[in-house]
Amino acid sequence: MVKLNKIYTRTGDDGTTGLNGGQRRPKYDLRVAAFGTVDEASACIGMARVHTASTAPDIDAMLMRIQNDLFDLGADLATPEGDMKGGPEALRIVASQVERLEGEIDALNADLEPLRSFVLPGGAPAAAALHLARTVVRRAERLMVELGETSGETVGREAVRYMNRLSDFLFVAARSINDNGARDVLWVPGQNR
Numbered sequence: 573m574v575k576l577n578k579i580y581t582r583t584g585d586d587g588t589t590g591l592n593g594g595q596r597r598p599k600y601d602l603r604v605a606a607f608g609t610v611d612e613a614s615a616c617i618g619m620a621r622v623h624t625a626s627t628a629p630d631i632d633a634m635l636m637r638i639q640n641d642l643f644d645l646g647a648d649l650a651t652p653e654g655d656m657k658g659g660p661e662a663l664r665i666v667a668s669q670v671e672r673l674e675g676e677i678d679a680l681n682a683d684l685e686p687l688r689s690f691v692l693p694g695g696a697p698a699a700a701a702l703h704l705a706r707t708v709v710r711r712a713e714r715l716m717v718e719l720g721e722t723s724g725e726t727v728g729r730e731a732v733r734y735m736n737r738l739s740d741f742l743f744v745a746a747r748s749i750n751d752n753g754a755r756d757v758l759w760v761p762g763q764n765r
Contacts (some may be wrong), residue, residue, distance in 0.1 A: 592651040592662065602719045606727075607649040608711035613738075614642040616705035623698035624749070631745050634676050636737065641669055645731055649716070653726045665731040673737040680744045685753035691743075694752035694757035700751065706742035709735055 588596040589604050597604055608610050624632035644663055651662040693703030713735040718726035747753045 584708075592647065595652070600674065602715065602722060603649060603652065603725065606712060606719050609708065610642050610646050610649065610735075613705055613708040613712050614646075615638050616701065616708050617742075618640070620698050620701035620705055623696070623701060627696070627698060629750055631680075634741075634745070637672075638741070641665070641734065644669070644733060648728060648731050649719075664728055665734045667730055667733075670719040670730055670733045670737055673734065673741050677737065677741050677744055680741075680748045683752050684744065684747050685756075687753070689758040689760070691747065692757040692759050693746075695746070695755045699746040699749045702742045702746035706739050706746070709739045709742060713739065744759055755760045 587599055589601075590596055591603070617639055621632055621635050621639075624635060632707050645665050647663040648665050653662075691703075693707075694700050713732065716727050716732055716735060719725050720732065748758055750756050
């Protein structure tokens with residue numbers, strides 16, 4: 573169980589942040605940027621939940637589970653492989669978390685109007701907020717992939733899969749909130765020429 577008695581520690585005053593296992597990295601480090609962006613995605617989802625709590629309780633419950641998963645993912649990224657030598661087992665994203673997302677995507681997508689064009693972020697406030705969260709998730713995914721391609725670094729396969737599915741989930745959830753796609757704002761190519 574996490575216990576936070578003191579909010580400021582002063583340990584980051586030197587421009588570093590601590591990883592699980594005790595290693596310190598510069599705050600601009602790619603690993604720190606990746607888990608920081610995962611945290612940003614969770615905050616965006618929290619903003620969407622301001623609207624979904626009263627308008628879409630089923631989706632809100634899914635988003636709450638996702639926010640918890642994103643903290644798991646942050647812990648996963650904050651613990652490079654081999655860093656917990658002799659300590660507790662590292663928390664990792666697992667296939668069942670990805671599979672749950674896939675099931676939720678399929679359930680939401682079953683009722684959606686077929687797409688005739690690309691969707692512009694908008695419609696209901698919750699949908700717009702979910703589209704914003706989707707773009708932040710995509711950025712986090714790109715950072716994670718880049719980190720995994722960096723010499724001496726690893727990122728778990730399931731963690732990357734989770735983020736890839738999460739952006740899909742957020743897209744279909746936004747469309748679901750937009751009256752199953754009826755209120756989607758569609759791109760009209762060349763409309764303003």
